[in-house]
Amino acid sequence: MIKRITFKQFLFILPLLLILAVFSVFPILSSFVYTAFDYRPTDPTRASLFLSESFNSGGFHEDGFFLTFFLGDVAFEVPTDEGAAEVAAIQQYVDDFIVRFYGEDVRRITNSEIAEINEFIDSLDVRLTAFYVRYSDTEFFRKDDTFTLIESMRRRFIEPNFIGLENYRSLIQDSRFLSALRITLTFTFISVFFELVLGMALALIMNRAIRGIGIVRTVALIPWAIPTAVAALMWSYLYDGSSGIVAHIFSQVGLIESPQTMLLTASGAMASAILADVWKTTPYMALLLLSGLQIIDSGLYESAAIDGSGRIKTFTKITLPLMKSSILVALLFRMLDAFRVYDLIAVLTGGGPGGATETLSIYAHRLMIGMNDFGYGSTVVIAMFVCVAIIAFFFVKVLGAEIFKNE
Amino acid sequence: MKKLVFAAVTVVILGFLAISIFPFFWMVVTSVKPSSEIFGANAFRVIAENPTLSNYTTVMFEKNMLRAIGNSMVVSSITMLYVVIIASMSAYIISRFSFKGKNLLMGFILSVSMFPQMIIVGPVFNMFHNFDMLNSYWVVLPYATITLPIAVWIMVTHFKRIPLSVEEAAQIDGCSVWRTLWQIIFPLAAPGVFTTAIMTFIAAWNEFLLASTLNVNIRFHTVPVAINSLRTQFAILWGEITAAAVVVIIPTLLIVLLFQKQIISGIVSGAVKE
Numbered sequence: 071m072i073k074r075i076t077f078k079q080f081l082f083i084l085p086l087l088l089i090l091a092v093f094s095v096f097p098i099l100s101s102f103v104y105t106a107f108d109y110r111p112t113d114p115t116r117a118s119l120f121l122s123e124s125f126n127s128g129g130f131h132e133d134g135f136f137l138t139f140f141l142g143d144v145a146f147e148v149p150t151d152e153g154a155a156e157v158a159a160i161q162q163y164v165d166d167f168i169v170r171f172y173g174e175d176v177r178r179i180t181n182s183e184i185a186e187i188n189e190f191i192d193s194l195d196v197r198l199t200a201f202y203v204r205y206s207d208t209e210f211f212r213k214d215d216t217f218t219l220i221e222s223m224r225r226r227f228i229e230p231n232f233i234g235l236e237n238y239r240s241l242i243q244d245s246r247f248l249s250a251l252r253i254t255l256t257f258t259f260i261s262v263f264f265e266l267v268l269g270m271a272l273a274l275i276m277n278r279a280i281r282g283i284g285i286v287r288t289v290a291l292i293p294w295a296i297p298t299a300v301a302a303l304m305w306s307y308l309y310d311g312s313s314g315i316v317a318h319i320f321s322q323v324g325l326i327e328s329p330q331t332m333l334l335t336a337s338g339a340m341a342s343a344i345l346a347d348v349w350k351t352t353p354y355m356a357l358l359l360l361s362g363l364q365i366i367d368s369g370l371y372e373s374a375a376i377d378g379s380g381r382i383k384t385f386t387k388i389t390l391p392l393m394k395s396s397i398l399v400a401l402l403f404r405m406l407d408a409f410r411v412y413d414l415i416a417v418l419t420g421g422g423p424g425g426a427t428e429t430l431s432i433y434a435h436r437l438m439i440g441m442n443d444f445g446y447g448s449t450v451v452i453a454m455f456v457c458v459a460i461i462a463f464f465f466v467k468v469l470g471a472e473i474f475k476n477e
Numbered sequence: 478m479k480k481l482v483f484a485a486v487t488v489v490i491l492g493f494l495a496i497s498i499f500p501f502f503w504m505v506v507t508s509v510k511p512s513s514e515i516f517g518a519n520a521f522r523v524i525a526e527n528p529t530l531s532n533y534t535t536v537m538f539e540k541n542m543l544r545a546i547g548n549s550m551v552v553s554s555i556t557m558l559y560v561v562i563i564a565s566m567s568a569y570i571i572s573r574f575s576f577k578g579k580n581l582l583m584g585f586i587l588s589v590s591m592f593p594q595m596i597i598v599g600p601v602f603n604m605f606h607n608f609d610m611l612n613s614y615w616v617v618l619p620y621a622t623i624t625l626p627i628a629v630w631i632m633v634t635h636f637k638r639i640p641l642s643v644e645e646a647a648q649i650d651g652c653s654v655w656r657t658l659w660q661i662i663f664p665l666a667a668p669g670v671f672t673t674a675i676m677t678f679i680a681a682w683n684e685f686l687l688a689s690t691l692n693v694n695i696r697f698h699t700v701p702v703a704i705n706s707l708r709t710q711f712a713i714l715w716g717e718i719t720a721a722a723v724v725v726i727i728p729t730l731l732i733v734l735l736f737q738k739q740i741i742s743g744i745v746s747g748a749v750k751e
Contacts, residue, residue: 075576079654083582086567086629089621093597094589100600111603272493275486286490289497291733291740296726297683299701303708304500304722307507307715313520315503349496354744361745403591410593413685417705431595438599439690447599454593462591 098455104448105238108231112442116231118176123184124228127174130187133226134168137219140212147210153201160197176228184227191223237449247450249425250433251457256340257415257429258408261347265404266397268348269355274389276356277363290353298350302417305346309333309418336426339419343427347414351407355400362396363389398471405461410454430454501726508532508720515715532720536707541695542721545703546728548614549682552699555617556681560624561674565666568632569658573641583633590626594686597622605691612694619687624677627743631676634746635669636662668739675736676743682729700725 103119110116114126138161145157167190198220202213241247276286293301308316311330321329331338366389374384390397412431415421421428421436428436430450438447465471507515509532510525519526536542571579601619605611643665644657652661663670685701692698698706704721707714733740 075570075574079570079574080576082570082654082658083567085563086625089563089618089625090585090589093601093619093622097597097600097604098592100603101596104599111606271489275490278486280486280490286494287741288733288737289494291737292501292730293497294744295679295729295733295740297685297701297729299683299685300704300722300725301500303704303718304504307719308500308503310713310715313516313715315521318521349500353497357741357744406591410595412595413701416685431593434595435598435686435690439602444599444603451593451596451599455596458592462588 101448101451101455104444105452106232106234107445108233108236109445109448110442111444115225115228119232120228120230121232122230123179123181124176124230125179125183125187126176126226126228127171128176130223130226131168131171131174133219133223134164134171137216137223138164140215140219143212144210144216147208148205149208153205156201160194160201163197164194179227187227191220195220231445233445237446240446241449241453246425246428246433247430247453250428250430250450251453253340253427254409254411254429254431257344257347257411257427258405261344261351262401262404262408264344264348265352265355266401268352269359269400270397272352272356273359273363274385276360287357290356292353293350294354294357298413299417301350302346302414305342305349306333306418309342333419334423336423339423339427343415343418346418347408347411350414351404355404358400358403359393359396362393362400365396366392395471398465398469402462402465402471405465406458409458409461430457501723504719504722504726507715508723510716512714512716532716533724536717536721536724540707540717540721541698541703542700542724544696545698545700546725548697548703549700552614552617552620552688553678553681555614556620556624557674557678559617560621560628560677561670563621564625564628564632564673565658565663565670568629568636569662571629572633572636573644586626586629589622590630594623598686598690601687602690610691612692612697614697616687616691616697617681619691620681620684623684624680627680628673628677631673631743631746632666632669635666635672639665668742671736672739672743672746675732675739679729679732679740 107119108116109119111118114129141157141161141164145154145161148154148157198216202210272290276283276290305316308314309332311317311328311332311334314329314332317326317329317332320326320332326332326338332342333339370388370392371384374388379387410431411429412435415427415429415432416435419427421432431454434447434450434454436447437443437450441447506523506525509528509530510519511527511529511531514520514522514525514527570576571583597619602611605615639662644652644661647657647661682699683701684699688699689702689705692702695703695706704718704725707718707721
């Protein structure tokens with residue numbers, strides 16, 4: 071008997087909902103929002119999402135404060151009492167104006183305020199320039215600094231960095247993005263293809279009751295279980311041009327020209343990444359497929375054998391059709407996994423040589439964390455998200471992969 | 478014919494075993510070589526002329542590896558603990574009660590486990606920056622996006638296998654929902670709980686993207702991050718790197734040997750519909 075949920079039981083799934091909301095839903099939506107902005111957290115004029123004209127009031131107040139401070143020095147150097155009084159008046163003028171911005175941070179600003187602030191800066195500029203002209207015989211130590219501060223005040227306005235679909239327009243014209251997309255798809259299709267074929271072979275073998283098959287299963291788990299980053303580092307040693315044994319063996323048997331080919335040429339690096347991925351995930355693929363194989367009723371094989379069906383015919387007519395759903399699910403999971411590949415490439419080749427293995431994840435991470443361009447970086451991520459959705463949709467709706475059964 | 482097939486299968490199996498194990502074997506071989514034997518003429522010798530353990534002592538005590546292993550233990554254990562608790566609570570409700578949007582929730586959980594993790598990196602980085610959580614153990618919270626969906630999925634599968642009559646009896650005896658979950662369902666689902674715990678632990682132990690982005694400070698490096706920072710721009714000390722690799726693979730090896738049944742069940746129930 072399945073009962074309806076009450077509030078008390080709803081509290082049980084609340085933690086799950088909260089965690090998913092904070093660390094999945096909110097970040098996904100944020101990423102979407104970021105794509106509409108020229109957003110660079112370490113650049114003060116683009117450090118946040120500014121939909122409308124904003125003003126760095128705190129910075130403006132600081133400029134004004136230092137200006138009055140430097141004007142104090144100027145007052146000290148001016149030769150006449152009259153001049154000192156003039157400087158004091160300017161100081162007072164600045165003080166009176168900036169006081170309302172005290173203790174504020176970046177905030178929105180209206181058009182009338184913009185006009186008012188600009189008027190203040192202009193008249194300040196005029197008064198100060200006139201003052202220096204009047205006392206052009208005196209050398210003022212702080213003269214240049216005062217003008218620098220006035221210039222800085224003018225730059226405290228923050229233009230809105232909302233750019234609408236501009237990032238998406240850049241995306242489709244960005245050859246680096248297109249190349250990353252091509253590289254990601256190449257990596258995904260080739261490695262998943264080999265994993266499927268080899269994994270299937272391995273699963274068929276593991277399905278047989280041979281003595282010692284337990285050892286094969288245990289060994290199969292090891293590459294899957296070790297951290298990808300560590301596996302990638304291991305392979306980068308095996309591929310190394312001067313002391314890597316795999317590169318050495320490959321060049322000895324004539325597979326590659328020289329040991330350096332593995333990591334230092336474009337196709338070599340790609341092959342290296344694919345080989346390492348196949349090594350790490352074929353066993354996992356085999357275990358997934360094995361579970362599908364074990365569901366098949368052994369009676370079917372017996373009757374096929376009685377009917378005189380050969381091995382190959384049994385495989386194509388019985389095994390494959392009955393395994394369709396497990397193969398599709400395994401393929402889907404592996405394709406999505408390979409499509410978002412990050413650890414392996416980041417550690418093994420770092421996207422090199424010359425961007426030859428720069429996948430979408432690597433490119434997006436480099437844009438966001440390396441170049442601090444969260445707006446465009448998020449756009450690349452959203453493009454990945456769309457690709458993943460397309461792949462999943464294709465598998466579920468077109469090929470009919472049953473990921474989960476509705477109740 | 479039969480003999481031929483048997484021979485072919487044997488060759489394939491031996492080849493598979495050799496290829497799977499060879500990288501580890503070679504790590505061990507290199508880790509005991511002094512650096513003079515790693516480069517040059519002796520690079521491909523199997524047995525070191527002058528075997529040494531100095532690579533191990535260097536990475537463990539001078540290169541922060543011991544601390545990284547500690548960090549990984551802390552981070553993975555915390556993740557495992559809270560993910561198992563939260564996943565049990567939700568899986569219990571999902572497997573036992575009907576509510577609006579249940580299929581939507583399950584579909585969403587599944588898609589969370591499929592989307593590229595890169596999508597949360599930027600916003601989570603900002604969040605951690607704003608709340609001053611960068612370089613801390615708080616990294617365990619976003620680990621939920623990688624581990625929680627699979628955990629819920631495995632738990633639901635296992636909870637559904639427990640007959641309803643068990644808890645109906647408990648409820649007649651006046652047992653609250655909370656107690657029914659922890660004292661009756663949870664122990665009965667022990668194999669599933671165990672599988673979930675191990676899968677979560679391994680996923681957290683192996684995580685690289687978030688750990689390397691959020692915890693840049695060497696004091697909070699986890700194992701995968703720490704081992705990669707052994708590779709400096711100027712020199713690649715393969716002896717130390719291979720020694721570190723051997724050290725960090727040992728816990729994984731132990732887990733696999735001890736819990737292979739649970740892991741295989743986890744891989745299968747995490748990916749294939751029940």
